Structures are given as structure tokens and as C-alpha cells.
Amino acid sequence: MVQIRIHGRGGQGVVTAAELLASSAFLDGLYAQAFPSFGVERSGAPIQSFVRLDKQPIITREQIYHPDILIIQDDSLLAEEEVLAGINKKSILIINSQSNPAELEKLLKNKINRNNIYSSPATAIALELLGKNLVNTVILGSFAQATELISIKSLMAAIADKFAGKGTEIINKNKDAVLKAYQYGKKA
Amino acid sequence: MPLNNKTQFIEGSRAISLTVANIRPDVVSAYPITPQTHIVEDLAQMKAGGKADFEYLRAESEFAAASIVVGAAAAGSRVYSATSSQGLILMMEVLYNAAGLRLPLVMTVANRAVGAPINIWNDHSDAMAMRDAGWLMLFAENHQEAVDFHVIAYKLAESHNLPVAINVDGFVLTHSYENVIIPGRQEIKKYLPAYKPAPGTYLNPQKPITLGGFFTPEHYWLEKKKLDEDIKRAASDLSRAYRDWKKILPSPISIKPKFDNGLIEYCGPNKPKTILIAMGSVAGTIKETLKTEKDTGLLKIRSFRPFPAQDLRRIIKNCPRIAVLEKAISAGAYGPLYSELIGSLPGYRGISSNHIIGLGGRDVSVATIKKIINSTGKAGLKFW
Numbered sequence: 001m002v003q004i005r006i007h008g009r010g011g012q013g014v015v016t017a018a019e020l021l022a023s024s025a026f027l028d029g030l031y032a033q034a035f036p037s038f039g040v041e042r043s044g045a046p047i048q049s050f051v052r053l054d055k056q057p058i059i060t061r062e063q064i065y066h067p068d069i070l071i072i073q074d075d076s077l078l079a080e081e082e083v084l085a086g087i088n089k090k091s092i093l094i095i096n097s098q099s100n101p102a103e104l105e106k107l108l109k110n111k112i113n114r115n116n117i118y119s120s121p122a123t124a125i126a127l128e129l130l131g132k133n134l135v136n137t138v139i140l141g142s143f144a145q146a147t148e149l150i151s152i153k154s155l156m157a158a159i160a161d162k163f164a165g166k167g168t169e170i171i172n173k174n175k176d177a178v179l180k181a182y183q184y185g186k187k188a
Numbered sequence: 189m190p191l192n193n194k195t196q197f198i199e200g201s202r203a204i205s206l207t208v209a210n211i212r213p214d215v216v217s218a219y220p221i222t223p224q225t226h227i228v229e230d231l232a233q234m235k236a237g238g239k240a241d242f243e244y245l246r247a248e249s250e251f252a253a254a255s256i257v258v259g260a261a262a263a264g265s266r267v268y269s270a271t272s273s274q275g276l277i278l279m280m281e282v283l284y285n286a287a288g289l290r291l292p293l294v295m296t297v298a299n300r301a302v303g304a305p306i307n308i309w310n311d312h313s314d315a316m317a318m319r320d321a322g323w324l325m326l327f328a329e330n331h332q333e334a335v336d337f338h339v340i341a342y343k344l345a346e347s348h349n350l351p352v353a354i355n356v357d358g359f360v361l362t363h364s365y366e367n368v369i370i371p372g373r374q375e376i377k378k379y380l381p382a383y384k385p386a387p388g389t390y391l392n393p394q395k396p397i398t399l400g401g402f403f404t405p406e407h408y409w410l411e412k413k414k415l416d417e418d419i420k421r422a423a424s425d426l427s428r429a430y431r432d433w434k435k436i437l438p439s440p441i442s443i444k445p446k447f448d449n450g451l452i453e454y455c456g457p458n459k460p461k462t463i464l465i466a467m468g469s470v471a472g473t474i475k476e477t478l479k480t481e482k483d484t485g486l487l488k489i490r491s492f493r494p495f496p497a498q499d500l501r502r503i504i505k506n507c508p509r510i511a512v513l514e515k516a517i518s519a520g521a522y523g524p525l526y527s528e529l530i531g532s533l534p535g536y537r538g539i540s541s542n543h544i545i546g547l548g549g550r551d552v553s554v555a556t557i558k559k560i561i562n563s564t565g566k567a568g569l570k571f572w
Contacts, residue, residue, distance in 0.1 A: 019365055026197035026367060035364035057442040060476035061360055061469050062553040
């Protein structure tokens, strides 16, 4: 079982990110579970959501205290103590940040090895292709590239399904942004 | 709307609303309350979009919603409602009447704490407030059980003229996403034919009858006794209904229970040193915990009403330690589930303890369950 914790701020689509990630894994043939931290969501407040992936039905329902993978949608969240709770040297970090893995390793006081840190220029890509700083889908492109736990094809399908009501323009813009984040990671 | 049984990845609330739509009730009425809201919003949207043929009656309160479905059921309709917490409490008078009038209501309770203090998160305080109302009460561990129970509930309700509440943990199940198989209309119809109440049992202007007459002391107690007997009698039918349904809609499970009769499920060693007893979604986290606790078993109660006293007794009687984990209190006494269980175990000589967990949405972690297991050598009530 792989346990993923997503950190973001109210309004950044933290819960949607969990749903999309889990839906993609489901489309790839896995069992998946996604749930929010059930807080009262206030715009800008730190929010968490949780994803589990496995080859067999998932039974546990506790929140994720020891994540294998952390997704951080906004690097200002690193100031929050709870964001890094329960990580170990093997934990993988996917973070929306301008800093490179070596700089982030230093910032995190070596709590995560730089080889396990994936820095995603999600904000830059979102501003360029979506026209606003909405990174929840974009960072999943980096996730797909870094972890290979979900296929880019399923991620595209999950996005098309989730945003079906928002029209093809929004879907296509999100797909382009996700693909750019995915390809950026490949080059890096 | 899905007409096949392919696995889907959807929110728990959506799994329930799709299943309810495929069961094809005649009348739906509800008043929105967190965390039940997504279920009834979805049903209302299906109706508005022309994808469902039930009547959807908007109500000004939960009291009205419950009264509307009581009226519709009294007129011979298949009905559905859903609520949570304070909404369920506001329905209470109507809930007793639904059972006393022997009307086959089916209702989802998205379990939530009861104020004050105000709290929107999950526990079983609301469900425990209706335990004496005369309803059958089922508790779901996961999305699939929630889906299955809705179909089974209508089967039982309509064959026994009893109302059924399906309890699903608010947020934990209603707002989470997981793999689930939604039964199609055809599969459901095979198991649950269209509802045709017996002539003379429902309100019909062509053939007037009285429902809910006045009962004097000499008859009232007999009617109540009959309700008790009929609910107990529903136990064997629940067992059969569960078995028959799982033949139609089998679903993958990761831990095969040692014993499962639909009402209860036992997972664990043949001779456990400790048995944990629990209801609802926490059973999943307990099963995960027991992967590394080889001397401990889990007894999951699916049916709280009828209370499967005999089945529980058979599994528990020789176990040296039992621990009831429950998400409700009865202030000034032991927890409601613990009290009932102990009442069903005359002569039990082991150590029994009662653990109040998850109140108002407090997360129940594997670490907490391990601590509970380690504390079962001491009897009494503990809060975690």
C-alpha cells in the first residue's frame, strides 16, 4: 500500500487533487481511497487530503500519519509544523517550488533526501496555461512523472471526467498544464 | 446512470444516491443537513434532470420530511429519506410512529455528532438516539456495504412492514472515494420486485381503512410486544437476504471473515485472547490493526436492531477479554453498545471493557486501537 498526503490551502483544490490522483490509479486498475481531512474549509487555511493506493481492497480509514509521499501545493506551507509530520528519509516529496531539490533539502534540514525531492514549477505553468495560480491538477503531472504510480493517460482521463461539466476549454487547458509539468520532470 | 455492475470510483454519497435511484422509490423527501447533503442533492438533481421518475418533495424541516414519507408509505408507496444528527433528532416523534404504524420506510443516516457543543463530524450519537424507536438498524463498514444494505433494507422493510435505517459514518464514508460496485436496475429488480402492498393494508379512498388507531391499556402492550417479536423475527430473514444478495452482487474483500451471517462478522484467530466489538467504518481500521495483533479478533456488528444477542454470545462466551469500541456515550452510564452486549452475556466471566472512541470526528488511528488492545486487561470505561 502507498500512502499519500496532500497539503494545500483552502481554495487550492486539495480535495479535488486527492480525488483525481485516486481516480487515475483506479483507471490504471488499482484499488484506491481518497478522503479530505474533513475540516471546516476556510479560504487560505492549511488543508490536508489523503490518498491510499493498493493492489487489494483498502480497509484502513485512519488519517495518514506516516506518508510514503507528500504533495505540497504551496511551499509557504513548509513553515507549518504538521506538514512534515510522520515523514522518514525514504519519504518522497513533490512540491510546488522555485527552489531546486538541493536547496529544499537544506531548507528541510535534511529530513528528506534530495534524491527524493521533486520540485515542480506548478505555479509558473498554471499562470502561463491556466491564467491563474491553481496548481492542484498541474502538480499531479509532476507526481505521475516522479513516482510512475499513475499513468499520464489515466490522469488525463480523470481530469476530462471530473471537469466534464466545465467544458472542453477548461479540460484542455488543464491537460496541457499537466503534460507540461510531466515533461518538465522528465527533462530535469 | 449505471445499468451494469462495473466497479466505479465515486464518492460514498454518490454510491448511495445511485443505488437508491436504481431501487426506484416512488417518493423521496428530505431536508438537507451535513453530512447527508450530497446524497439528497444528487437525488434532487437526477429528478430535475429527468433521469429519475420518483416524486421529490422538498420539505421545510426534517420533521416534515419524515412526515411526508410516512404519509406516502401509508398510501402504499416505496419511500426514501436521509438525514443526520439534529435532523434525526427532530424526526424522532415521526420515527416512533413509522415503526408503530408498521410502515416500510428506508432512510440513510449519515452519522454525525449531536450538539451542543455544535460539531458536524462523525460519531454514532444520532443513531443511538433512535435505538428504541422500533426501526431495524444496520451499520456499514464501507461503501460496498452501504450500497448492499440499501437494497437489502427495502427487501426487509417491505416483507416485514418495518422501517429500516442504514447508518453510514458521516464524512468517513459519505465524503470519501473508493472502489464500489453499483447494482443496476435489472439486478435489483430480480431481488426486489416492484412494491405491491397487500390490499387492505394501506390508505386508499376506494377502500378506506384506519391506520394508527387508539389503543387502550389492554391492547397497547400487545401491539408493542408484537413489534418486538417481529423485529427479532426479522433476524433470520436478514441473514438470508444478505446471503442471497451477495450471490447476485459479489464484491472483492481483502480479509475473509471466519464467520459471517449478515448480522455479524468475526475476523481473527480461532481462540482469541481478546475480542474487540465495534460497528461501522472503524471496523476497517481495526482489521488493519489486527494484521499485527495475532491474538485479537474483531466482532463487527452490522445489525444493531435486531440485536444479534445469541450469535454474539456464541462467539464471545469463552474469550477471556472483550472490549467494546463505540462512537457514542450514554452520559452517566456505560456506552449504549456495551450495556446491551453485557446484558446479552449473562454469566460472562472474562474481563470486559468499554472504549469510547471517535466522538465528534476524533480520528481513530491504528496506534489508538493498539493502545486499547493493550489496556483490555482492566475492566471499565475509558475515553480515547
